[in-house]
Amino acid sequence: MASSIFSDCSSARLLPLRLALLPPRPPRLRLCPALPPPMRLLVAARPLLLPRPHRMDSPPAATASSADSATVSADMPAKVIDGKLVAKQVREEIAVEVARMKDAIGVVPGLAVILVGSRKDSQTYVRNKKKACEAVGIQSFEVNLPEDSSEEEVIKHIASFNSDPSVHGILVQLPLPRHMNDENILNAVGIEKDVDGFHPLNIGRLAMQGRDPFFVPCTPKGCMELLHRSGVEIKGKRAVVIGRSNIVGMPAALLLQKANATVSIVHSQTKNPEEITRQADIVIAAVGVANLVRGNWIKPGAAIIDVGINPVDDPESPRGYRLVGDVCYEEASKVAGAITPVPGGVGPMTIAMLLANTLESAKRIHNFN
Numbered sequence: 001m002a003s004s005i006f007s008d009c010s011s012a013r014l015l016p017l018r019l020a021l022l023p024p025r026p027p028r029l030r031l032c033p034a035l036p037p038p039m040r041l042l043v044a045a046r047p048l049l050l051p052r053p054h055r056m057d058s059p060p061a062a063t064a065s066s067a068d069s070a071t072v073s074a075d076m077p078a079k080v081i082d083g084k085l086v087a088k089q090v091r092e093e094i095a096v097e098v099a100r101m102k103d104a105i106g107v108v109p110g111l112a113v114i115l116v117g118s119r120k121d122s123q124t125y126v127r128n129k130k131k132a133c134e135a136v137g138i139q140s141f142e143v144n145l146p147e148d149s150s151e152e153e154v155i156k157h158i159a160s161f162n163s164d165p166s167v168h169g170i171l172v173q174l175p176l177p178r179h180m181n182d183e184n185i186l187n188a189v190g191i192e193k194d195v196d197g198f199h200p201l202n203i204g205r206l207a208m209q210g211r212d213p214f215f216v217p218c219t220p221k222g223c224m225e226l227l228h229r230s231g232v233e234i235k236g237k238r239a240v241v242i243g244r245s246n247i248v249g250m251p252a253a254l255l256l257q258k259a260n261a262t263v264s265i266v267h268s269q270t271k272n273p274e275e276i277t278r279q280a281d282i283v284i285a286a287v288g289v290a291n292l293v294r295g296n297w298i299k300p301g302a303a304i305i306d307v308g309i310n311p312v313d314d315p316e317s318p319r320g321y322r323l324v325g326d327v328c329y330e331e332a333s334k335v336a337g338a339i340t341p342v343p344g345g346v347g348p349m350t351i352a353m354l355l356a357n358t359l360e361s362a363k364r365i366h367n368f369n
């Protein structure tokens with residue numbers, strides 16, 4: 001189901017949809033140019049988090065100073081959590097670790113990506129994943145299959161990567177063509193190489209007390225990394241996740257809960273989303289509705305992580321459209337303590353976390369610390 005795209009922050013409705021897995025949508029309405037308020041850049045404050053094997057609730061190695069904390073008075077415009085900058089730092093840290101591993105034991109982490117069909121956005125993501133691997137020294141393997149491939153063909157390639165010792169991570173780019181059953185395909189990825197964290201066993205382990213998954217899905221993991229590195233305290237805080245998709249909303253809620261937040265999930269059937277969201281110290285918006293979350297949904301000083309990537313018309317942009325989040329940035333940044341922009345917030349963290357998962361996998365398989 002496609003989301004509605006709105007021209008400004010005044011007309012969004014909460015609609016059920018599969019975030020980030022939607023076919024490319026032509027932008028329908030024009031975005032009124034919104035001037036962001038003056039911003040202070042929140043510099044990533046925490047050093048290397050990697051590896052943080054199997055534990056999502058460990059405290060940050062170092063946090064931002066209290067002046068950098070997101071739970072400050074909201075008289076000032078929100079600090080901008082710069083996901084592009086944090087992702088760059090993470091990639092640099094990964095490159096160091098990849099080189100250290102190669103020097104020490106001669107192993108180079110390997111990531112296999114399977115793309116079915118010729119969606120432009122998926123091709124771009126796969127190309128960017130390949131480039132990101134190259135930049136940090138991870139070996140990448142790619143399989144491109146035609147749109148009309150059968151499930152069996154895809155599973156055959158997965159099985160071959162499962163048994164290939166030079167491959168430590170396997171992912172199938174989503175969305176898959178309509179005739180394919182996602183579940184059958186995701187189930188075929190060996191859980192110890194499931195760097196997307198989409199295998200039901202990995203998701204199940206994420207949901208259980210006292211168990212940990214082999215991998216955490218990249219986008220929610222990126223949200224948590226941004227919170228940690230920005231010095232946002234999670235333990236004991238109220239968190240609201242807007243959206244309940246399998247790849248973002250649901251795992252994000254589980255991760256916040258593992259980190260000892262008190263979590264509510266707001267979805268299309270929630271009666272009073274504004275009121276519930278207004279109680280949250282931390283909001284993760286992952287519903288795929290442009291500008292849904294207005295300034296008056298936000299508790300002063302709250303930390304806002306905006307996962308939405310929604311195209312809206314913009315004739316002045318070379319692409320003819322621009323990307324906006326699920327949160328009305330113009331309004332929210334006047335109330336929040338810290339906020340991620342779109343683009344340049346959570347998006348770049350997705351690929352950085354994929355690299356982190358691939359490195360983590362290679363280290364685990366080769367028992368390298």
Ligand SMILES: Nc1nc2c(c(=O)[nH]1)N[C@@H](CN(C=O)c1ccc(C(=O)N[C@@H](CCC(=O)O)C(=O)O)cc1)CN2
Binds near residue numbers: 020342349
């Ligand atoms: N197998 C998977 N499929 C998909 C995933 C995933 O994690 N695993 N997530 C998304 C697509 N995705 C990576 O695959 C992805 C989406 C967005 C970005 C990103 O950096 N966005 C930029 C904006 C990019 C632009 O200008 O167009 C941003 O937000 O700043 C990276 C990766 C669905 N499929």
